[in-house]
Amino acid sequence: MGNGKKNDIQAPYRAENEDVDIYGLHRQALRESPDPVEGLERPPWWLWVICISLIFWAGFYIGRYGGKFGPEVHLLSEGETVKQASVSKPGESPPVAAVDGAEVYNRVCAACHQQNGQGVPGAFPPLAGSGLIAGDDKLPVKIVLHGLQGPVTVSGTTYNGVMPAWGGQMSDEEVAAALTHARSSWGNSAPEVSAETVKQIREETSDRTTNWTIKELEGE
Ligand code: HEC
Known part of the structure; x- marks a missing residue:
């Protein structure tokens, strides 16, 4: 405390001054904020905000750039994604749409037509040896x-x-890939179906809202 103040503090104690300035004394004591207590204070709200934002950002970052924790990421060149790297060979430009027909077939169709294309007797017709899958690709x-x-x-x-x-639920590429897989597996040997064909037929039949019957399809 400065010298000027020191005089002020002592002023009320001066013997000749009977009128002790008790308010002045307290005012001086109250002016000071209480000493901080150390220990169990709550962290400030902004610290929570920073921590939680960091956790979200880190989760996003790992999801986006973590490469699914696969070993392949260490073999990638700059800007390449895991999928392109595992599909294309060195020196080859990556395919535009790398849709795996077998994967799509097993995911979508195999529940009914079975992974081996044999179907389920009495319920789901086989695709293996079926003239419908292996004929004209439009059908x-x-x-x-x-x-x-x-x-x-x-x-x-x-x-x-x-x-x-x-x-x-399926893109043109997925339909084409699944059909190409079915047309070339289990003894079937029909040519591939292109995504362009699927796109074209999707446009031509876009007003269709009900299932076909085979009569309709073969009558055309
Ligand atoms: C929910 C079961 C189910 C799924 C999934 C399914 N199908 Fe079918 N599919 C059927 C049934 C049932 C029929 C016969 C319909 C009828 O009796 O008119 C059939 C008929 C067919 C036919 C004509 C008959 C034949 O055996 O050649 C083809 C081709 C076909 N499905 C292809 C596919 C392809 C490709 C997928 C996957 C994209 C697929 N199906 C997914 C149940 C399914």
């Missing part, structure tokens, strides 16, 4: 995009079920 594309119902005869057996439409 299976239409079936996948909009579904099929009613009696259909495959390899001499008649099925009467309902196949749901997949057009809303």
